[in-house]
Amino acid sequence: MQGYRDDGVVLRTQKLGEADRIITLLTRQNGRVRAVAKGVRRTKSRFGARLEPFTHVDVMLHPGRSLDVITQAEVIRPYGAPLAEDYPRYTAGTAMLETAERLTPMEKEPALRQFLLLIGGLRTLSETGEDAREPRLVLDAYLLRSLAVAGYAPALEECSRCGASGEAKRLTAFAVAAGGMVCA
The missing domain is CATH 2.40.50.140 (Nucleic acid-binding proteins)
Known part of the structure; x- marks a missing residue:
């Protein structure tokens, strides 16, 4: 072979x-x-x-x-050494690895966007010094983008319950169970 x-x-x-x-x-x-x-x-x-x-x-x-x-x-x-030195970075990195594994359910099915997103997230997470970002924010950004790439993006422009757009109705809250923003 x-x-x-x-x-x-x-x-x-x-x-x-x-x-x-x-x-x-x-x-x-x-x-x-x-x-x-x-x-x-x-x-x-x-x-x-x-x-x-x-x-x-x-x-x-x-x-x-x-x-x-x-x-x-x-x-x-x-990327392991800088992440292992800081527990919040390590836990955020572990969550990123697990998310990448879970959102690529089929083996040997190309997932270039997920791969590039994971590389970018780990690179940002491993930065130290003045360029370092808050690990929670890096993880949140990674999770939202990863979900969007996998097809699970939340509805942010229209009501996820009734479908009314943001201009027609005022979107007041974010409901996780509904899948995005909701109107009153």
Whole structure:
């Protein structure tokens, strides 16, 4: 079988057997991919640390029976270190990874916009110093945009109950259960 190369963000890792891990990636060209990284839990592993959550990696994969196999991994940008130092950033980043995984329900279905949105969110979240933004605000912006990309955007211009536009009726509140803004 012919292997393929793609870049992606590590969303999740799971133990498999004694020395292997199942790595869930959100990739640029192939969407969400689950693959086995053989021997990464051994102490002499060459690329075990490269396949940790929050890491943007360039991977070489080979199709397997049920899961692909990762044969090579190179780090493009590690977002984990700045996020692990600050608990609010870490929790916001974890929520972003989980959201990306949940909103890409089909494996190997391209999700380029979700991928680019996740990369941008992690980059913004990992900024430190004067450029740093409030983690809650970054997460809120990511969640709203991610939901919109997935087709779950809230109604902000018209009433989500009766459909009247904002100019015709005054939109007074945001109702989560209704799916957006509502009029009086």
